[in-house]
Amino acid sequence: MQKKDSYSKIIAGTMTWGSWGKQFSKAESAALINYCLENGISTFDHADIYGDYTNEAEFGRALIESNVPREKIQLISKCGIQFSAESRNNRVKHYDYLTDYIIWSVERSLQNLKTDYLDMLLLHRPSPLMQPSEIAEAVNKLQTAGKIKNFGVSNFSPSQIKLLEKEIEIDANQVEFSLTQNRAMNDGTLDDIMANDRIAMSWSPLGAYFKEDSPAISKIGHCLKNFCEKYDATEDQLLLAWIMKHPSRIKPVVGTTTKARLTMAAKAVQIEMELQDWFILLEAANGNEVP
Numbered sequence: 634m635q636k637k638d639s640y641s642k643i644i645a646g647t648m649t650w651g652s653w654g655k656q657f658s659k660a661e662s663a664a665l666i667n668y669c670l671e672n673g674i675s676t677f678d679h680a681d682i683y684g685d686y687t688n689e690a691e692f693g694r695a696l697i698e699s700n701v702p703r704e705k706i707q708l709i710s711k712c713g714i715q716f717s718a719e720s721r722n723n724r725v726k727h728y729d730y731l732t733d734y735i736i737w738s739v740e741r742s743l744q745n746l747k748t749d750y751l752d753m754l755l756l757h758r759p760s761p762l763m764q765p766s767e768i769a770e771a772v773n774k775l776q777t778a779g780k781i782k783n784f785g786v787s788n789f790s791p792s793q794i795k796l797l798e799k800e801i802e803i804d805a806n807q808v809e810f811s812l813t814q815n816r817a818m819n820d821g822t823l824d825d826i827m828a829n830d831r832i833a834m835s836w837s838p839l840g841a842y843f844k845e846d847s848p849a850i851s852k853i854g855h856c857l858k859n860f861c862e863k864y865d866a867t868e869d870q871l872l873l874a875w876i877m878k879h880p881s882r883i884k885p886v887v888g889t890t891t892k893a894r895l896t897m898a899a900k901a902v903q904i905e906m907e908l909q910d911w912f913i914l915l916e917a918a919n920g921n922e923v924p
């Protein structure tokens with residue numbers, strides 16, 4: 634298995650680089666790839682579906698333009714979600730984890746990203762109909778062919794991982810985790826990751842903080858503003874530092890495409906949040922002290 638430390642501590646999420654967000658040109662994406670790398674962010678998180686199945690190809694073209702050697706970066710992608718897009722004739726949004734579909738989807742991602750291998754393939758969401766043996770057959774074939782290095786899941790519960798693990802090793806789980814959405818540390822998800830030495834990744838690591846206006850968010854904001862001075866840090870850095878204090882060594886998958894914010898995210902790995910400050914923020918988010 635590829636070593637854990639071959640992935641950067643902060644991962645660049647690419648979900649909004651294309652038609653679902655910023656609609657970057659090839660040159661803009663190429664510049665952003667180089668910028669991430671210069672700031673120590675060498676891992677890029679993709680999914681086949683981003684941009685209605687168009688982001689990977691745009692990123693692939695930008696990667697060529699960037700002149701960044703393939704071995705300097707790590708590419709994560711996902712498969713399994715099937716929805717209605719121009720390129721797919723689906724009647725309903727669904728999940729597909731049949732052997733042939735997984736292999737077809739990965740080969741398409743490789744073609745689009747203009748690479749021979751993914752550093753990591755993730756199953757995007759659990760399906761009630763998934764068959765461990767079908768998935769294992771696809772993953773074994775892809776790994777034997779050198780088309781994927783690590784294999785993991787996203788949004789899976791510990792029992793869903795256990796089910797798959799009967800047939801295949803699970804290297805990682807990418808889950809929603811932030812100060813305002815901290816369920817994963819209480820429902821066994823992060824315990825499973827730690828107990829089984831998996832790679833933990835958190836999507837939407839800033840949670841609702843910049844998206845919602847509520848009494849809880851104001852309370853968090855009040856605490857964060859006090860800590861900004863103490864830690865000489867910005868609010869987004871403190872939100873990331875809060876996540877990274879979790880002993881699962883979870884890697885935030887950051888969604889920002891703003892260069893200055895990417896730099897701040899990369900620097901957040903140096904912040905050592907004090908124990909009681911971590912609990913002050915938890916209390917503000919949960920609205921009550923720990924029992």
Ligand SMILES: NC(=O)c1ccc[n+]([C@@H]2O[C@H](COP(=O)([O-])OP(=O)(O)OC[C@H]3O[C@@H](n4cnc5c(N)ncnc54)[C@H](OP(=O)(O)O)[C@@H]3O)[C@@H](O)[C@H]2O)c1
Pocket residue numbers: 645646647648649678679757787788807808835836837838839840843869886887888889890891894
């Ligand atoms: N596995 C899954 O099921 C799943 C689901 C969702 C997402 N993901 C992955 O996770 C990545 C991140 O998700 P996310 O976008 O929800 O994460 P996020 O990092 O929590 O949110 C980033 C968003 O917050 C905005 N923002 C506003 N003020 C900000 C500030 N002061 N500092 C930083 N950001 C600020 C950013 O805008 P600007 O861009 O304008 O800076 C950006 O739109 C995605 O790109 C994708 O790769 C995975």
